[in-house]
Amino acid sequence: MSILAKKKTAESESDLAEILRAGGSFVIEGGGTRRIGVTEGESLSTQGVSGVTLYEPGTLTLVAQAGTSVAEIDTLLASERQRLAFEAPDLRGLLGREGVSTLGGVVATNASGPRRVAMGACRDFCLGVRFIDGRGEVVKNGGRVMKNVTGLDLVKLMAGSHGTLGVMTEVSLKVQPLPETVVTLVVPGCEAADAIAILSQMLGQPYDLTGASWQNSEVLLRLEGFETSLRYRVERLKALLRHDVVEHWGNETCDPIWHGIRDVTAFHDRPGDVWSVSVKPSAAVELVDKVMPDDVMFDWGGNRIWLLTETGTDVRAKMTTGHATLIRASEETKQNLGVFHPQPAALARISAGLRQTFDPEGKFNRGMR
């Protein structure tokens, strides 16, 4: 059931706090480009709370307000030959959305792309956060330094909480220098089982792969760094692969490949539900065999499986380990199957306790729980 009746946009943190104190039930969003839960409440956008507050290229640190567009951040970072390492997926094509992706949305969903396999997820690059809780109180946690164990880590808790604990207003991030160049190795003609075997073998080598994926019967491996170093590592990997391998060098050819993996382009404009499943790689093939999807992609060396399934397929019913998120489906299917994987009772109780603590009146994203 969608009750997106009105839309409010706050222009500042104090605006947001005031709106929240007044009460109501809200769907918290940035540009609304990656909302996957059931929408229940009045839309409250942080897009007006925007702007980069601090950028120090020499210390690899960026602080920006939650409504700042990812595009603005990307442009600013590129001007100093830097980037966000975690490669947040742009889900507009997959979800059929318009709008502007914001930093707050990226962090709230812990949106992480192919590079996660080596570098970590969005949450691993979040250094600090400011948010407003359900009482309208501003809370600050973490900071802007790389190492910080001062007090409980609410930064991690906020990252990936899908706006259910508070409204983020500012995030500090660790950024990364751009590598000199990039190379992609394509291993054609691989079935799922071959793919997992190759990915696991390659990720067990000390060559720092920053992409390890499989789609359309092709294993895709990415290396980034200095060219001399990559030449060496490519030779080593090829010697181990014992398959025919196609090499693509440079951003011009590599970026479209990895943006395709990142944004799940292969599933765009195709009917069916889309699932993101988190399993250990050795459990991936069995799951695919059981689900029999219309299409499938592996990312993160097989730790993440993207599935395109017939409408209404309950992927979770076929799983014995891991967890699955229903990324794209009709509201009816979302209501029937649930967007997020059900948790064991003890964890569910802790999660409910945390939500009750930060949002006692249930103002935030009721449909994202």
Added chain:
Amino acid sequence: MDMPAPKPEILSRKSELATRLRAVLAKDALIEAPEELKAYECDALTAYRCPPLLAVLPETTEEVSKVMAICHEMGVPVVPRGAGTSLAGGALPSEDAVILGVARLRDVVEINTSDRYIRVQTGMTNLAVTAAVEDEGFFYAPDPSSQLACAIAGNIAMNSGGAHCLKYGVTTNNLLGVTMVMADGEVVEIGGAEMDAGGLDILGLICGSEGQLGVVTEATLRILPKPEGARPVLFGFDSNEVAGACVADIIRSGLIPVAIEFMDRPIIRATEEFAGAGYPDCEALLIVEVEGSAQEINDQLARIIEIATRHNPVAIRESQSAEESTRIWLGRKSAFGAMGQRGDYICLDGTIPVGELPAVLKRISELGAEHGHMVGNVFHAGDGNMHPLILYNANEPGQLESAERLGAEILKLCVDAGGCLTGEHGVGVEKRELMTHQFRPADLEAQMAVKDVFDPKWILNPAKVFPLDVSASRRAEA
């Protein structure tokens, strides 16, 4: 440093508590003799000591669960303890507390090199985890200086880092799942072998929670393929400012050294006398280490030397052999021992933005002179994690207090420079009262409210992390 007065109603039930604990534990797992309890009266912050009421050394998660259930029911505080290497007093007991040590939980549960993880009981030492997988070409990345002794339980509780976290991250970036015993004895599984735990990031919350939220008995850790090789280069500079600027340039260059370590003059002199590593006599010294194949190492070191040369170093020493590498690291690794030879010391670990290094080092030296203490600095420069060592004489009345006052000033300086009180050691009792300098009341309230969810009776490591007056009402109600 104050600790709350022990609760008489707990002290008076000691024998009842001992009887109940004895009933659920193996024969020698309950420690009650005063001379044996002395072993648990402090951790590596030895300035503060207090024997616990009792200590227990369970051998299974089930036993931990039973101990917690009993203590919860009787309202007895529990102080979890790994190997007792905390520098912040994280495992300091109180007279009315039970020490729950995980030292006997030392098994490897599972090794899976194709999915790249290991599952261990948390009493295992950090180095033993790497030892368990290195024959297969893997290692566990976080490497705190105490890695020979420190337990995974403590690493998780403090979110430990180490010299190599510049490239590999700290514990939270390498932790996939845990088995945790809650305050009331309930056992929960959080995360698993997958990259994502799903739901709220409770795992991220647990990591670094200093024993406030539960007792972690098993952990699934990410393991990584061992690099082909590693080699350091050493640079000497005639000022801290120039060394600091060199660090910033290396960080910005796109190179990812695995470590950038910084030592200032007092440390260089002390380590030379102590270990004779052959360091140049200069104001500041950097050790930069890179990894890869022989050729990759050569290339990276050449780039780093090129960057450093722009800053006119007074010495450049590129290691050409394993033996030379060992010598370069020798001084760094013996720095703490060397300072220990010169007297007692307090080791701080405030973190600052890397760009603030020169200004903060200068101010630390001024503060040291004002307070009449020598301060040496040896630290992970790549991520701004400082380790000022304040020398004092424990036998001279007032010296500890004076060193602590200086320590507090230095940590406030770190916060004011845009940093934080602790980068990897934790708050414990040591920095507890300084928390209000970094956090506003609402920030601390949010953190304490999280503890309420996990530990409503505040029996887990109470009187730590939060300033005593700030947590007083919660502890009193418990």
